[in-house]
Amino acid sequence: MQRLPNHPLLGPITGAALGFALPACECGNVPVARRLIAGGAPLGTSFGFLFAAPVLNPVVIASTWAAFPNQPWLLAARPLGALLVALTLSHLLRLIPEAELLTPALLAERRLSQPLTQVGLLERSSGLVGAPVQAITPPTQRPPLGEVLQHSSREFLDLTALLVMGCAIAALVQTLMPRSWLLAVGGAPTLSVLSLMLLAVVVSVCSSVDAFLALGFAAQITPGALVAFLVLGPVMDLKLLGLFGVLFKPKAIALTAAGASVMVLLLGQWVNLIRL
Amino acid sequence: MRSMSLALWGGVLLSSSMTGRLDLLLQSTFHPLVAGSGLVLLIWGLQQLWSSWREPRQRPSPITWWLSSVVALLVLIVPPNPSFSELVANRPNQLADDSSLSFVSPPAQRTLTDWVRLMNSQPDPKLYAGDPVRISGFVLPQPGDRPQLARLLVRCCLADATPVGLPMRWPKGFKPRADTWLAVRGRMELEEHNGQIRTVVAVQHLNPIPRPKRPLEP
Secondary structure: OOOOOOOOOHHHHHHHHHHHOOOOOHHHHHHHHHHHHHOOOOHHHHHHHHHHOOOOOHHHHHHHHHHOOOOHHHHHHHHHHHHHHHHHHHHHHOOOOHHHHEOHHHHHHHHHHOOOOOOOHHHHOOOOOOOOOOOOOOOOOOOOHHHHHHHHHHHHHHHHHHHHHHHHHHHHHHHHOOHHHHHOOOOOHHHHHHHHHHHHHHHOOOOOOHHHHHHOOHHHOOHHHHHHHHHHOOOOOHHHHHHHOOOEOHHHHHHHHHHHHHHHHHHHHHHHHHHO | OHHHHHHHHHHHHHHHHHHOHHHHOEOHHHHHHHHHHHHHHHHHHHHHHHHHHHOOOOOOOOHHHHHHHHHHHHHHHOOOOOOHHHHHOOOOOOOOOOOOOOOOOOHHHOOHHHHHHHHHHOOOHHHOOOOEEEEEEEEEEEOOEEEEEEEEEOOOEHHHOEEEEEOEEOOOOOOOOOOOEEEEEEEEEEEEEOOEEEEEEEEEEEEEOOOOOOOEEO
16 A cells, blocks of 8 residues: 555546446545555545546446447546546645544554554554654555454444435435435536536536436536536535545535535536537 | 444345335346345354354444444334436436337226337327326326326436426325325326326326335336
8 A cells, every 4th residue: 555656646536447446436545545544545546546546447447338239438528527636636636634634543543554654653653762763564464354344344333324315415315305306407508517417516426327318318418517417416516515524524524525625616518518 | 343344234235135125226136236245244253253252353343334233223214205206307217219019008008107108109199099008106296297107117227317207187186195106097088288288197097006026127
């Protein structure tokens, strides 16, 4: 994990490429990204994985192709858009110091995994004053299976609760707000992008199936709005807001939401400029 | 609490696969995946119960675990009672582009979905006038028109459900109730609607049927 690149550009790209090794939708990759951060992986790589891997993976690319076989440009636009958003968010979030970015529990775990050459004893809240600075050595023995199962069950249940809460909010909003309201502005370039962005946030559907959902209304909306729906959904939606709570402090979640929205709006506009 | 919560969620997934609840949510291709995950969670819960019995630890469980367990319990207890027509009211009525059909069955053997796909690929209403019809579906009210008989098409899960419906000419005096499942026999006829000729199913015989075991079609 320590060998993952810390380069501002290579880091997020490597993280995004990890999606091909761990194909999961955005709900599945939050716990993996959390483990990456807790394990001391460079933040850029972890953010690249968190934001781009839900799109840059074989399952999602195949489902996009299955849903839109006659629109090959979408197969390039969607992963590229996701990569661009991930790069931007990664740069934005790295502007905030780690202590103000990550939740206290995650930060404490991360500090323990980082070598003393990188973090001080005060930051790490543990260690011995005067002890020689050593690079962290990987544990020689694997933890017992019982411990692994117990640890993963705690993580699973924590995330299940957040996922259930996020789904309940998304279901409530969808029940109270008819989908037809969001699709009513289909033809207008900017408004269609904005309304489909809102739809992506509200419906909170996983990246592996959202292309099939988009297929239902693709003919009524602009190409830019379609890209906006397919790129924003995996990065930011109502159910993810709860899940991000295990990684980020509220300020960082707000910055992620704002950064992703601005980037996707621009992307949608560019696509509309080219395709309309 | 940890073991109970894991086992409850495992139970939700397993029982949903076995009782047919999953047929209301997800295409059948994915059912083994859900059932397998349920089994793994159930075994995991039992393993945690076994290890906590051998080495009891008194650590309070977070309130969120309790909440998610209550939700799992509610899912297990409360039977699903979906209203397809309410769901459809929120969905665009847009079929995927099936411009070329590789196989067309004889009229009396066509399902409602077959009819809609055929009419989408060959929209001339005169082609079908007089054809016998034997279809089943649920009653879907239409604003400003007679209720249709409809089905839901699903590629993955309920999130991408797309309604397909056929205009109907119901027998005189019959008032179809939304969401009722009906088996219908009749004939294709032409009628003028909003200045355009369209095909309608003139119903000759109908009888209510229970909701099919697998109401969502691929």
